[in-house]
Amino acid sequence: EAGVTQFPSHSVIEKGQTVTLRCDPISGHDNLYWYRRVMGKEIKFLLHFVKESKQDESGMPNNRFLAERTGGTYSTLKVQPAELEDSGVYFCASSPNRDEKTNEQFFGPGTRLTVL
Amino acid sequence: DQQVKQNSPSLSVQEGRISILNCDYTNSMFDYFLWYKKYPAEGPTFLISISSIKDKNEDGRFTVFLNKSAKHLSLHIVPSQPGDSAVYFCAASDWLDTGNQFYFGTGTSLTVIP
Numbered sequence: 544e545a546g547v548t549q550f551p552s553h554s555v556i557e558k559g560q561t562v563t564l565r566c567d568p569i570s571g572h573d574n575l576y577w578y579r580r581v582m583g584k585e586i587k588f589l590l591h592f593v594k595e596s597k598q599d600e601s602g603m604p605n606n607r608f609l610a611e612r613t614g615g616t617y618s619t620l621k622v623q624p625a626e627l628e629d630s631g632v633y634f635c636a637s638s639p640n641r642d643e644k645t646n647e648q649f650f651g652p653g654t655r656l657t658v659l
Numbered sequence: 660d661q662q663v664k665q666n667s668p669s670l671s672v673q674e675g676r677i678s679i680l681n682c683d684y685t686n687s688m689f690d691y692f693l694w695y696k697k698y699p700a701e702g703p704t705f706l707i708s709i710s711s712i713k714d715k716n717e718d719g720r721f722t723v724f725l726n727k728s729a730k731h732l733s734l735h736i737v738p739s740q741p742g743d744s745a746v747y748f749c750a751a752s753d754w755l756d757t758g759n760q761f762y763f764g765t766g767t768s769l770t771v772i773p
Binding site: 547549574576578583584585586587588591599602634636638646647648649650651652653 | 661663668691693695700701702703704705708748750752759760761762763764765766
């Protein structure tokens, strides 16, 4: 079974540019999460999709961040315009339907974003 | 405001000895706790978890202890092996919360010396 995949693995952009990150969750997982880790800090929650609906977006830093999950499959996270403080590693995670007896989230390898 | 804290950024242990990684949390609503392990350039991978109805969960060389009154959990690895060298993240969630977001600590970098 394929795990969570993310694209690109890394991205270097200039301040003011736009970047779009993509996450493909494990097939059949209803729940999709975005997290971010800034250097040396904790992995911080950004938002949570259940299928195509945003369940919780309380962690989104500001309106420069836009996440979508059209059709309830893959998700994109767009940063526009990017600022220096947006640099970090963006992780995507997925988990099955909550009726299943697991609370584990499966993480992708992350996208390392550097804003210059 | 960080709800999960790992106060030791790094830990070095000799191969064969016990590694003890600690984690503290502040939110009494947390009822499910996990440890994730992360190698460089990879995403975190699930290691072991514990529900708040238990105080200990064991899986091979890994044991997690939960002290609810102290809001503290620890991960014991025994015996430690060089392949255990990685960053370990403690995470907590409120399972009854429909959002089920994980709250992570800042991680502890474990080095097992051969």
